[in-house]
Amino acid sequence: MTIISVKTERKSTTLTMKGSYLSLAVLLGLGGCGEAQQAAPTNTVTPQAATVETSAKNTIDLWPALTPAIAKDAELEAKITALVSKMTVEQKVAQMIQPEIRDITVEDMRKYGFGSYLNGGGAYPNNDKHATPADWIALAESLYQASIDDSVDGINIPTMWGTDAVHGHNNVIGATLFPHNIGLGAANNPKLIEQIAAITAKEVMVTGIDWVFAPTVAVVRDDRWGRSYEGYSEDPAIVRDYSFAIVEGLQGAVSGDFLSDQRVLSTVKHFLGDGGTEKGIDQGDNIATEKMLVDVHAQGYVGGLNAGAQSVMASFNSWHGEKNHGNKYLLTDVLKDRMGFDGFVVGDWNGHGQIPGCSNESCAQAANAGLDIFMVPTAAWKPLFENTVAQVNSGEISQARLDDAVSRILRVKLRAGLFEKPSPAKRPLSGKTELIGQASHREVARQAVRESLVLLKNNQNVLPLSPKLSVLVAGDAADNIGKQSGGWTITWQGTDNKNADFPGATSIYSGIEQVVSQAGGQAMLSVNGEFTEQQKPDVAIVVFGEEPYAEGNGDIDNLEYQRGDKRDLALLKQLKAQGIPVVSVFISGRPMWVNAEFNASDAFVAAWLPGSEGQGIADVLFTDADGKVKHDFGGKLSFSWPATPQQTTVNVPLATESAEVKAQYQPLIPFGYGLTYQSKVSDAVVLDNLSEDNLAAEQTLVDLPLFERAVKSPWSMYIANSAERQGLSSSVAQNSALTIRTMDRVVQEDARLVSFNGSEQGVVGLISNFPRDFRAYSNSDSALTLSIKTTASLQKPLWLGMACEGDCRKQVDIAQQVNGKLGEWQNISVSLACFASEPMDFGKITMPFYLATSDKVDVSFSDVVIHTQPGESTVQCKK
Template sequence: MLDTRISRRAALMGAGAAAAWLASPARALLQAAGRMEVPGFVNDLVGRMTLEEKAGQLSLMASAWGGGAAAALNPPSDSNFPKQLEETRQGQLTGVFNGNGARMARIMQTAAVKESRLKIPLIFAADIIHGHRTIFPVPLAEVSSFEPELARRTAEVAAFEAAGAGIDWNFAPMCDVARDQRWGRGVEGGGEDPLLGSLFAAARVHGFQGSDFKSNEHFLACVKHFAAYGAAEAGLDYNTVDISERTLREVYLRPYKAGFDAGALSAMASFNEISGIPATGNHWLLTDLLRGEWGFQGFVVSDYTGDEEMIKHGYAKDGRDAARIAFLAGVDMSMQSGLYRMYLPDLVRSGEVPEATLNTSVRRVLAAKHMLGLFEDPFRRIDEKREKSRSMLPRSRAVARESGRKSIVLLKNEGDLLPLPRSGKKIALIGPFASGQHDLVGPWVVYGSDANAVSLETGVRAAVADKNSIIAVEGSKVEQAIPGGIDQAVAAAQAADIVVLAIGESQGMSGEAQSRADIVLPKPQQDLAEAVAKTGKPIVVVLKHGRALALEGAVKDAPAILATWFLGTETGNSIADVLFGAYSPSGRLPASFPHLSGQQPYFYAHKTTGRPNPDPKLDDYKARFRGITNTALYPFGHGLTYGKIAYSDFAISGPSLPMTGEISVSARVTNSGKRAAEEVVQLYIHDRVGSVTRPVRELKAFRKVKLEPGQSEVVRFTLKRDDLLFYGVANTPTVEPGTFDVWIAPSAEAEGVHGTFELTA
């Protein structure tokens, strides 16, 4: 089942790789799977249902018998499990989410298929965002790998474990582009770039669903949050989105479309409004665009009470009105509010909702259950012995460790402080994350736990020759000082040769409802860092975080900095692999680290404006904030290796690209260092003049190459007309002749090597 080998696709990622993925037989299988089949028996079943039973098939509720952290993440409206069983018998539920494993699912499914009138099976859903029992890096971290194939493999493991625990449907992947790091839910997504986000969205759908919907090793994916949730004003969760259709199409819609094109058959409407209309009630978004223009054949579910929240938006006058608006806009299934089962029957009887429209939504839901094999065998994913036998297998943890180390980004390494020696040096682990099984798995974990995860101290002690060479001191809490903590930390630093400073955010500081106005380290940790820095000992900062941060003072000035995010079950081992050189860091930033919080939203693909200030010199009356340039501290795509990488010998196949032709660009990438390295070679373009102004750079391709010491490789990319498309004045895809800049570079703000070409008519 689980293939932990590195595939050919894992070795070649980027524009060429993206094209290969998008044209692959695997993708063709998934697109075929994206066609919804409605068998004849479904039509017969719909004809026998009462209006109340139809509304029940469109009503999803949190499990009254929740699993793990489920109750805290999504509280059930009622924890009365016998009552929920009775609702199942009465046909008032289509299913539940975040329930307590296979035993609970068996009890409920038995009530549905043996004790209800129509014997319609339930569907069991869950939030398996980055793992079930084995927890992988948070999605934003995993995108740092620049390996979509890795995400496919971790999604496959997550599906293998969760489907074995009775789960049929997963509320993932999250496909929101996030360009404001204050937004807490950026941790669940693909970062600031739509191409990178699209590749990872498609890969995760592939991993979750596989090629057979009926497999008990896979489950249904749900593309969320549709749409543009990541564009919430000021990065404030649940906030308003006011956006042009052009930006919506060029940037924010692309990863969702990639997920649907990969075969996802369910979508979740987002909480936010878009230009005055809540997504849950947006007919243009959910019907005209999603079903009409894109041809989506699956079903749409609201987010948690999203339909009811239109009342607070000021878009619906009451629950009945909200149910009507959401349903007619294109939301097939209501989550948690109960509004559909309360009001849809009467809305149909009054003529406000056509029964034919209700029947269409019910058919979609029943057809999805059929495609998942639930009518053939309602218990195909429910097996308590299988649930235990699939949990946290050694090969699953091996994938977690691999994914963790590939997600780490080396931001800085002055004087080649890293990798650290395994012997001969005393190391002080200092900080709130230096030791202990806490804040390891990260936010949005329902079924896994820190108790089964490897701490930093454990991983480091296992990696060094002498375990007594490690001193671990907390120094401070995450957001509180410890009496005498700094003194203890300073003493530990003075007694050591090297300090590993483990600081950052707790897992409760990222995720839903965790927007931050100031994306800096909490003051107690900053104070700790300043005090330790005064000892003069070399410091390696190991950041724990769910977003890009604005680094300050001693943290910013430390000679070595690792961005390690939340890495999941194998956290300590993954970090130790990089710290001590068992693995040369290969991660690259999927989100730009700003100089200051006040730069947010900051992203690399911004416009120049009429008064740009690209020079390091701070000119007056230019587009910048006081005292800083309009750049990132560490830009999108940045990341160092333990090699010495240089770019040279830019070459282009010709001066022009005909509309029906292609052009090849290449560069020589050399590792002159003493250690092997993996470099993520990135291709960017800039359209100098257009009928609509264009970003300063746009990522069009990337390729991950492994270079031995002293090795060079010519990395080549091909560009075609379609790679230069943008949405024109009429909000339709267009391409215009003109001059294009092209860079092959190690990041979005690095020069790398550069050239130009003309697109000719």
């Protein structure tokens, strides 16, 4: 075999991911993997040249002039002025720096006195996923005490800890996990939302944390967006009302127990227009008119600011090509001046580094635009601190702007009573671990599950079910608490979690089994729907849906469910063909095109992402033992349901929109729809004999990302040596042959660094617990491609391989190609023809990629993709 290679350098991207992607492998439930070490490079990409008419942009009178919810307090303002007057430039800048817990020490806090710090999604005290509440409190206490220790930095202003508690205290093992926002939007119950927020505040305070990065108030306009489930609705009115309710629930009412010892600071995010980017691309460009920005995307801020929100988070996205983190018009002129916001604006995860001309380590423009706190994880915090001090001293950032930022931070801290409250370990709720996942909290979450369910189809009144029946429960989401909880669940992406990681929680199957067994029926779990003739059930409940994802990793290019791999549809058809009534329970973070699945179901429930209390679904599906309905369906679609995979921007028209726009609104199922047990046949949208044509004439074979910013479902990353293979569930892992950790190449944790020690052959790769069909790719000119870098020349083979069911495998030595460009990132692309000889079976691929060597060498890799048109960079194989 001869290998010929032409290598091309891949262009960089400007996206920055937030949170900490620690989780990579569900398969095997073993092991651990890498954390971010490198800062992202300087952003040199120029803004898009999206010109807009003067009348469509920067028309300040379009924006609501709000009266601040909290009146200015002269005594408090005097305290702020006095504090600021005593502070040095260094002390002031330190208040603007927010590092992440994995990148600072207690001594760093003592030396610099950071105004705040955070734990990204999937970051834990001691890097321990199973850290106890006591561990969280200990870290909070030590960093707090260091912040008020003036022995080194000369100042004793208390710090604040911020966390992404977006559907409960979701980073902590055992916490109550509520349905994600999309499900809560279907419930349309602001009072329930306020109650959920208050419970979240209590569970957060148990761990000594002051501040929550919630609510997300994005108004989703394109359901391809991977954060759609973080939006309550496509209707800005629901988002506005919910924003008010959740801010009051977290912080308390301004006229009541505002920021008492039972409450936490909230953050309304992300300002502005993150739900309206072109093609639903996360961190992309929103080209809405300014009026649409006000009427749609700003309404959540109207609600949140009216409730007294004390912080607002800037958004990664751009508006007409200008990054929001550097947009003075939006952050200062609109938010602070016009809308009267006197709290602080915090950045998102290194979002300032995306501004053209800025980097993670230096960005005067963001501060000048109105950013008050830089969220700066990784080691970039130190040079950012030093550069910001220098920029103030040089006048690039004015002293007035610095003082304004610090005054806003101090104002919030004083309002929150942080100068008077006890230290984190001594606060009233701190350490009360009985509040974490308390039964009364779980009951509220269970209620939220019930109210969020939307009944879309119920032929012949299949539902409700008698609990005395023989019930088959099938589907890979039936007994999978991680899948039913979605992203932002213990880990950033919500992956690599097992049921054992959710003490006190209930899977959907276990809730069904409890109801049925108590009534004398029989519930049988069979993920693949198999049963013996003697076990033939009266009804099948199939629980299936999307794998967990967060942020950009959930972006898709159309709404077809399981495109090219209809395994769940096959399960539904298999059961229906046996004459078994089929009830589908669909787990998803957005409405999806499931026409074929509708056709194959007798009843269909949109369950969204219900969280830890799966038994709430059984509460609604089943009657009591006497046949009486216990809980009816009440959920209504807060998102319109698409009629085709390409109908990604179908949104209920606003009252102010034209008759023409309203006439064009033609979803499969309209906004606000939802059946009940009292619904008549005439009330129902007919979901039988729907077209299963996905309009895919133009949908030729598309590139298949395997690892691109994160591992793509259904693959999991693993490492192996000669004796064993282990899955990864943390940011760093090792075996006797290698160590692996995450690293930042362009965006957060988008690459892996593997240090092979040379003692034996080590392997890192991707694996699935069921085979995948790659025949369409192998029959084309597709290639397996990756970006790779080594710093030392390989003396032994570096194998790039694929494997299929039965442990058949083929591999290619790419050491020569890698050695051709040491110390630099390069693309290696190997034609699938190189792996095509016997015994490779492309119809049953279980490992689409692995790297293996027995050399002693550090290898970094990213962007592993099956490319359909690899072009000149392909490694060709000649026999």
